[in-house]
Amino acid sequence: AQSVTQPDIHITVSEGASLELRCNYSYGATPYLFWYVQSPGQGLQLLLKYFSGDTLVQGIKGFEAEFKRSQSSFNLRKPSVHWSDAAEYFCAVGAAGGSYIPTFGRGTSLIVHP
């Protein structure tokens, strides 16, 4: 079965600073990888996803993520954070065939200081 770890429970950055949120997964074959964002009091919204092909994936709101098979990682990045990016971020990993329902990480809460 697949699993996903988000090592950071909270991340604090200043507005305008760069951001990297970590995600490590465990799965034997090539996984399907997702990043979702949850604003306070809202449901989750997809930021980006990786299924195959180019390992650098562009998403909405200026986010990108890079799939690194050798490190079993799919870290989320943004070059310059805006105050509106303050939210909870979830990484999820899925797999083709068998138990293909994505497994979600526990989330990273992003705090943005002005």
Next chain:
Amino acid sequence: NAGVTQTPKFQVLKTGQSMTLQCAQDMNHNSMYWYRQDPGMGLRLIYYSASEGTTDKGEVPNGYNVSRLNKREFSLRLESAAPSQTSVYFCASSYSGTDTQYFGPGTRLTVL
């Protein structure tokens, strides 16, 4: 398109009471899901329905039942609510299990 809708938005129950959470999607998706979200635990899958007419248990199914009423609707029932079921419940849908999931706004449930 409304996307995924959930009712109610908020609910307070007493221990032992029953209730049904309703979910509907208008995107013609095949798969639907129920999750619960608790602080520090992320999202945990309760039940899912890969297609109309099928339902399967997820990670935390105990104390819950589901019904896939038709392609659009997927309800979650608590037969005898317990304080441990205090949580925020999210319904989601997707075209297939490997596809993007679209989430509803959530139901905040408190069991006293």
